[in-house]
Amino acid sequence: xxxxxxxxxxxxxxxxxxxxxxxxxxxxxxxxxxxxxxxxxxxxxxxxxxxxxxxxxxxxxxxxxxxxxxxxxxxxxxxxxxxxxxxxxxxxxxxxxxxxxxxxxxxxxxxxxxxxxxxxxxxxxxxxxxxxxxxxxxxxxxxxxxxxxxxxxxxxxxxxxxxxxxxxxxxxxxxxxxxxxxxxxxxxxxxxxxxxxxxxxxxxxxxxxxxxxxxxxxxxxxxxxxxxxxxxxxxxxxxxxxxxxxxxxx
Amino acid sequence: xxxxxxxxxxxxxxxxxxxxxxxxxxxxxxxxxxxxxxxxxxxxxxxxxxxxxxxxxxxxxxxxxxxxxxxxxxxxxxxxxxxxxxxxxxxxxxxxxxxxxxxxxxxxxxxxxxxxxxxxxxxxxxxxxxxxxxxxxxxxxxxxxxxxxxxxxxxxxxxxxxxxxxxxxxxxxxxxxxxxxxxxxxxxxxxxxxxxxxxxxxxxxxxxxxxxxxxxxxxxxxxxxxxxxxxxxxxxxxxxxxxxxxxxxx
Numbered sequence: 001x002x003x004x005x006x007x008x009x010x011x012x013x014x015x016x017x018x019x020x021x022x023x024x025x026x027x028x029x030x031x032x033x034x035x036x037x038x039x040x041x042x043x044x045x046x047x048x049x050x051x052x053x054x055x056x057x058x059x060x061x062x063x064x065x066x067x068x069x070x071x072x073x074x075x076x077x078x079x080x081x082x083x084x085x086x087x088x089x090x091x092x093x094x095x096x097x098x099x100x101x102x103x104x105x106x107x108x109x110x111x112x113x114x115x116x117x118x119x120x121x122x123x124x125x126x127x128x129x130x131x132x133x134x135x136x137x138x139x140x141x142x143x144x145x146x147x148x149x150x151x152x153x154x155x156x157x158x159x160x161x162x163x164x165x166x167x168x169x170x171x172x173x174x175x176x177x178x179x180x181x182x183x184x185x186x187x188x189x190x191x192x193x194x195x196x197x198x199x200x201x202x203x204x205x206x207x208x209x210x211x212x213x214x215x216x217x218x219x220x221x222x223x224x225x226x227x228x229x230x231x232x233x234x235x236x237x238x239x240x241x242x243x244x245x246x247x248x249x250x
Numbered sequence: 251x252x253x254x255x256x257x258x259x260x261x262x263x264x265x266x267x268x269x270x271x272x273x274x275x276x277x278x279x280x281x282x283x284x285x286x287x288x289x290x291x292x293x294x295x296x297x298x299x300x301x302x303x304x305x306x307x308x309x310x311x312x313x314x315x316x317x318x319x320x321x322x323x324x325x326x327x328x329x330x331x332x333x334x335x336x337x338x339x340x341x342x343x344x345x346x347x348x349x350x351x352x353x354x355x356x357x358x359x360x361x362x363x364x365x366x367x368x369x370x371x372x373x374x375x376x377x378x379x380x381x382x383x384x385x386x387x388x389x390x391x392x393x394x395x396x397x398x399x400x401x402x403x404x405x406x407x408x409x410x411x412x413x414x415x416x417x418x419x420x421x422x423x424x425x426x427x428x429x430x431x432x433x434x435x436x437x438x439x440x441x442x443x444x445x446x447x448x449x450x451x452x453x454x455x456x457x458x459x460x461x462x463x464x465x466x467x468x469x470x471x472x473x474x475x476x477x478x479x480x481x482x483x484x485x486x487x488x489x490x491x492x493x494x495x496x497x498x499x500x
Contacts, residue, residue, distance in 0.1 A: 116369075119363075150380055152369065166480075
């Protein structure tokens with residue numbers, strides 16, 4: 001029994017700049033059937049506004065409050081804890097998170113900084129961490145698929161800094177249970193009534209199952225043969241794409 | 251009973267461009283007492299020739315065959331396995347290892363590339379690894395101390411690529427037992443007769459103890475209070491510096 005859906009974006013609705021063929025119809029048919037949907041991404045290379053505009057360009061009008069991003073979760077966490085983070089993030093997120101930073105940082109906040117993951121920037125973050133500051137990570141994703149193939153996401157750089165400073169990161173995006181909880185609560189449902197659809201066997205599938213949700217792995221985006229076998233929890237379903245997932249849910 | 255000594259370089263004999271005050275006298279007094287010494291570094295930011303010249307500049311004339319570097323171990327491994335590696339190394343090592351590379355790589359060889367650890371270079375290496383190529387690492391050191399403070403060594407970047415491609419690196423420098431074995435064999439001694447002196451509680455101390463050697467941690471270089479407690483094996487000795495270590499050995 002599925003009464004609500006959480007839908008990943010990159011790799012499920014689009015790959016790089018290319019929409020997944022079945023995506024628009026699938027989302028529209030779920031909505032038409034009265035199933036509430038929330039969108040949950042770990043993308044931290046684009047601001048929330050840019051993501052919403054990309055979805056609109058595909059013919060999907062998503063309300064601001066229906067899109068859950070790690071940047072929003074990061075702002076909540078930083079404010080709750082009263083932290084002043086050093087930011088190692090993509091330039092596109094500066095407009096959304098830049099005001100959190102200060103000249104005397106007591107934390108490091110990491111996103112998928114892409115080319116900003118330079119040796120100098122990582123070394124700067126390391127020196128703050130070795131002084132005892134906590135490491136906040138907007139995700140732990142290993143890689144994603146874009147136009148030119150698979151590319152490194154933020155997870156590897158979180159691991160690098162964890163190892164260098166001998167610390168463990170606090171993860172704020174998927175697969176953090178708190179991140180899943182926020183989206184499930186906004187649906188007014190219990191976790192077991194909600195299905196997460198994603199192309200990441202860890203952040204989407206294992207993360208959702210660990211948080212008590214149902215989970216569907218799609219064979220698009222970064223999916224690689226054998227990913228089914230890498231899921232640690234029991235109970236995942238596998239579908240060829242978001243269209244097949246919507247059919248199954250309905 | 252110590253009949254031979256393996257001596258780490260950076261952090262023990264010098265820190266950045268600054269010799270450790272006690273270093274020259276300590277090495278000379280060990281040699282004068284008839285104790286054979288080999289030098290074992292995980293530095294991969296300088297060629298063997300540059301390292302020997304740096305030691306000579308401190309008044310320490312070390313023979314080429316008495317200096318064990320990960321670059322030499324890497325060449326041996328790559329040739330034995332018949333591999334053609336993609337190199338992600340410091341420009342200073344190009345003269346020493348550049349001839350090993352080819353246009354159709356079937357392995358990735360990583361050194362402390364320093365500023366060459368760019369997002370683009372790491373992504374390039376990742377794409378070769380995700381295709382199934384083995385990852386060869388010249389060390390796993392977390393950081394080192396140079397003139398400006400602690401700086402990231404190669405270990406964090408090895409961890410990043412291991413996590414991204416879900417592989418485990420083959421380590422060729424310290425703490426690899428094969429690397430220790432080569433140096434001990436050159437002394438014509440048994441491991442338990444040989445003491446390793448280093449400032450790295452993992453690569454130098456745990457590595458040597460795991461390989462059956464004795465080990466002395468010095469409180470210079472990258473040493474940080476509490477490092478004694480991070481050693482996993484029993485039996486390490488701690489000295490303030492190489493001078494105190496030489497006194498102890500003699």
